[in-house]
Amino acid sequence: MNVLISGASMAGLSAAHWFARLGHKVTVVERSNGLRPGGAPIDVRGQAIGAAERMGILPQILAERVVPGEPSPILDGNGAQVATFDMRWFGNQTDDDVEISRDRLNLILRRSIPQDVAFHFASSIASINDSGAGVDVTLADGTQHHCDLVVGADGLHSNVRRLAFGPERDYVKHFGHYVALVDLPKDRTWQRAMLNVPGLKISVRDSGDGPQGMMIVASEEVDYDFRDIESQRRLVDRFMSRVDAWQVPQMRAAFTAPDAEGFYFDSVSQTRMPSWINGNVAVIGDAGHCAALLSGLGTTLAMVSAEILATTWTECGGQMAQASPLYHERLRPYVEHCQQFATVGAPLMVPATQEALDERNQNLRDCAAKFAETA
Numbered sequence: 001m002n003v004l005i006s007g008a009s010m011a012g013l014s015a016a017h018w019f020a021r022l023g024h025k026v027t028v029v030e031r032s033n034g035l036r037p038g039g040a041p042i043d044v045r046g047q048a049i050g051a052a053e054r055m056g057i058l059p060q061i062l063a064e065r066v067v068p069g070e071p072s073p074i075l076d077g078n079g080a081q082v083a084t085f086d087m088r089w090f091g092n093q094t095d096d097d098v099e100i101s102r103d104r105l106n107l108i109l110r111r112s113i114p115q116d117v118a119f120h121f122a123s124s125i126a127s128i129n130d131s132g133a134g135v136d137v138t139l140a141d142g143t144q145h146h147c148d149l150v151v152g153a154d155g156l157h158s159n160v161r162r163l164a165f166g167p168e169r170d171y172v173k174h175f176g177h178y179v180a181l182v183d184l185p186k187d188r189t190w191q192r193a194m195l196n197v198p199g200l201k202i203s204v205r206d207s208g209d210g211p212q213g214m215m216i217v218a219s220e221e222v223d224y225d226f227r228d229i230e231s232q233r234r235l236v237d238r239f240m241s242r243v244d245a246w247q248v249p250q251m252r253a254a255f256t257a258p259d260a261e262g263f264y265f266d267s268v269s270q271t272r273m274p275s276w277i278n279g280n281v282a283v284i285g286d287a288g289h290c291a292a293l294l295s296g297l298g299t300t301l302a303m304v305s306a307e308i309l310a311t312t313w314t315e316c317g318g319q320m321a322q323a324s325p326l327y328h329e330r331l332r333p334y335v336e337h338c339q340q341f342a343t344v345g346a347p348l349m350v351p352a353t354q355e356a357l358d359e360r361n362q363n364l365r366d367c368a369a370k371f372a373e374t375a
Contacts, residue, residue: 001025001318002147004137006125006160008035010042010102011285011302012153013109016117017055018310019151026117027145031124031154035106038262040181040214040293041066041207042105045097047334048300051307060108066099066207074364075195079245083364085194086371101209105299125150128163130279148318150281151309153302156269157226158287164278174221175268175292175342177350180236182255183262184211195246198357201350202240202248212262213251215240216294216350221267230258232265268292270339276305276331277324284309289335294345297338305331 003019005012008030020026044052044061052058071086120139128150129136137145152160162168184190184204190211194203199218204211217239224231236255240248254260271290276283285302292298308330316323351357 003149003151004029004145004147005151005153007153007155008119009106010109010299011306013106013113014303014306015151015153015284015310016113017109018307020114020117022310022314028117028119029123029125029139030119030121033122035110037103038181038183038264041099041101042299043097043099043296045297045300048303049096051303055112057108057112061098061100061105064100064104064108066101071368073193074361075193075246077197077243077245083361084368085364101207103209125159125163128281130281132279135280148280149313152281152283152287153285154287156266156271156286156290158283160281161283161287164281171271171273172269173272175270176218177268177346178217178219179266179268179293180215180255181262181264182213182260184213184254186210191247195243196351196357197243198353199350200242202243202251204247213254218350218352226266229263236265268294270342275328277320277327280320282309291338292342294349295338295341296345297341301335301338304334
């Protein structure tokens with residue numbers, strides 16, 4: 001059977017692996033010119049560890065994992081250290097959980113996909129016509145495909161979800177924060193640390209591929225064009241203007257530089273849908289059930305949902321009417337579990353008030369002391 005997948009990141013690449021491995025003819029359509037570079041380091045956790053092992057890529061992931069460093073300094077709004085932070089104190093579901101750069105995991109997933117899978121980069125879906133007996137897809141360049149299943153793995157602002165399920169506002173729920181990332185210039189030394197003031201986190205870390213700046217800010221929903229990079233740069237600069245200590249002025253310059261690499265800005269949101277399947281169209285990963293960056297489980301959900309969709313649909317002989325209830329039964333509890341994690345991440349990473357920030361910092365100092373006793 002023919003499967004067309006929109007999106008070539010973790011969800012789309014994982015889906016391409018599984019559908020091709022299960023004997024289907026697979027085509028992948030990706031809006032970018034190639035695999036999208038950059039992004040914050042990500043976690044392969046919980047059920048995704050088993051998925052990676054079944055895919056045969058766990059050894060490569062372990063070989064490319066981020067080597068844990070020393071705990072990062074936590075700074076106040078004046079740049080003074082007030083605590084230390086180590087994600088290992090909070091982040092892992094099991095001792096086997098792995099942190100890896102997004103670029104490295106994308107390359108590992110890409111190499112796991114059979115050569116006969118067709119990739120169409122710099123392309124996107126213009127229309128979807130599901131007749132019930134199959135799906136006719138027209139790409140933006142006029143190319144047409146007939147397939148048995150369309151999989152939307154095209155992220156939070158999914159084009160497939162919009163075409164097959166309805167407008168984004170019906171499903172994407174703002175989680176009260178915005179996040180920005182940028183690759184920092186390598187011609188200077190950057191201090192690895194995390195600065196917090198109420199409702200704002202600014203940090204620098206290097207996971208082995210160069211220094212990266214990150215900002216997470218608490219904010220009501222802002223009306224902006226998610227494809228207008230220049231307006232996004234201005235938003236980031238405005239959010240960061242509250243702080244003038246530490247390396248923040250230099251980081252603001254990096255975020256607003258037109259030639260900066262690795263720039264990313266988006267809302268911290270969750271995708272909540274009553275069903276991830278409509279006829280012969282399915283959405284997975286952030287397109288269908290984004291858990292929000294603050295959960296630390298987006299990549300895990302992408303890999304797990306791809307495997308469950310491919311295996312369930314194949315078990316049912318490509319009959320989505322039979323596969324859909326079984327797919328939702330298998331995946332829904334895990335999605336709810338992962339989305340709940342975001343409510344834990346927000347107060348830890350971006351405390352909203354000075355009182356909450358002081359309490360968080362004291363908890364971190366207590367954790368550091370406890371960790372030192374057991375080390």
